[in-house]
Amino acid sequence: MPTTRGPGQRAGLDREAVVDAARAVLADAGYAGLTMRGLATRLGVAPNALYSHVGGKTELVDLVLDDVLGEVSVPDEVSVHRDPLAAVEAIMTASFDVLLAHSDLMPHFLARQGARGEHAVRLGEVALDALARAGVEPGEGEEALRVLIVTTVGFAAFAPASGPVPADEIRASYLRALDWLLASAVNDR
Amino acid sequence: MPTTRGPGQRAGLDREAVVDAARAVLADAGYAGLTMRGLATRLGVAPNALYSHVGGKTELVDLVLDDVLGEVSVPDEVSVHRDPLAAVEAIMTASFDVLLAHSDLMPHFLARQGARGEHAVRLGEVALDALARAGVEPGEGEEALRVLIVTTVGFAAFAPASGPVPADEIRASYLRALDWLLASAVNDR
DNA sequence: ACCTGAACACCGTTCAAGT
DNA sequence: ACCTGAACACCGTTCAAGT
Secondary structure (H helix, E strand, O other): OOOOOOOOOOOOOOHHHHHHHHHHHHHHHOHHHOOHHHHHHHHOOOHHHHHHOOOOHHHHHHHHHHHHHOOOOOOOHHHHHHOHHHHHHHHHHHHHHHHHOOHHHHHHHHHOOOOOOHHHHHHHHHHHHHHHHOOOOOOOHHHHHHHHHHHHHHHHHHOOOOOOOOHHHHHHHHHHHHHHHHHHHHHOO | OOOOOOOOOOOOOOHHHHHHHHHHHHHHHOHHHOOHHHHHHHHOOOHHHHHHOOOOHHHHHHHHHHHHHOOOOOOOHHHHHHOHHHHHHHHHHHHHHHHHOOHHHHHHHHHOOOOOOHHHHHHHHHHHHHHHHOOOOOOOHHHHHHHHHHHHHHHHHHOOOOOOOOHHHHHHHHHHHHHHHHHHHHHOO
C-alpha cells in the first residue's frame, strides 16, 4: 500500500526504477499485463507520474528491451581475435537465450524494426568486428548481421513453450539455421 | 452515414464482410488503426454486432492474416515436379512480397506463433512437398520449412519503408538469406 | 441468428496546479 | 523537476433484450 502523497511530494522515482519495475511486471504478468497504469500502481504513484521519467509506453518498452539485452554476455577481444566465427556464434546464441526468456517482447522489437539502445549498439559493434575477422567481405558485414539478427529475433519470438511446437525443437531449428547462415556468409564470395 | 436500425433489424453482415472491412481499415489506417469499434463504425453497426461473426479481435486478425495469405500464388503440381527447389523459392518470395505489403501484421503473426488458417495450411503442404522432392531428408522437412517461414516473416516485419534501412536493401538481404538457407537445407546430410 | 443499448472494466496521455 | 487530480478520448468485451 503506497504512502499517500500530496502534490509536490516526491516518490523518489527515476528512470531506472521505472524500468526495473516494468521488468518485474513483465515477469509477473507478461507483455499483455504491462500497462502504464498497472506499473504506476506497483510503484505507488499516479499513472501520469511515469511521464516524468519516460516519454511514453513505446519508449519504456524500448528501454526494457535494451535492459534485457544488457544481460547478453559479450565475448572479450581476445576470444574474438582467436576464433571470430565462434565469437559470432556465441553472441547470437547468447542473445537468443536471453531473448527467448522475453519472447513476448519480440513482436515489439520487430514492430520497432530493431533496437537502438546502448546495449544493442554494443552487441552490434562486436558482432560486426567478429564477422569481418571471420572473413565476411568488407561492406557485407551489415547485411550478414541483419540476417543473423532477424533470424535470432524471429526464432525467439516463435519459440515460447505455450506454442504448438516444443521450445527445444525450435531451439534446434534456430541453431541449425544459424550454422547454415554463418557457413554461407563466410564462404560466399 | 449508416441507416438507423432498431433491435432485431439485420445489417446483412457476415464473416466475409467483416474481414473485408477489416482489410479496408488496415489499408487506410494500419494495424494501430484497426479497432473493433472503428470497424463497427465503418460497417454501420454497433461494436458488439461484430461478435456475432468473429470470436474477438485476435480471431479477426487471424482471419485477416489468412485472407492475405490467400493472395500468394501457389505453384502448380507440374512446376513443383519439374523444379522443386525453384518452387520452394517461388513460394517463399511470393509470400514475402505479399506479407511485406502487410508488415504491420507480422508482429501478430509471431505473437500467435504462426498461422493455421486454410491458406496457410495449403502453402505449408505445397512447400513441404516441394522440399521433399528437392532432396530434403524425410522428417527434416518440417524443420526446414519452419526456418524458411521464420525468416520470411521476420524480414517482412523488418522491412517497412518507414524504417532506418531501405526496403530494397532488406529485400536483397532476404533473398540472400533464402538462398543460403535453401542451399544448406538441400545439401546438408 | 443477428442485431441494439447500455454498461463494465479498463487503456495511454495531456493539462493545470502544487511544492 | 517531480508529483497529484482530473479529465479526455478512447479501447475490447459482456449482458440483457428485441425481432
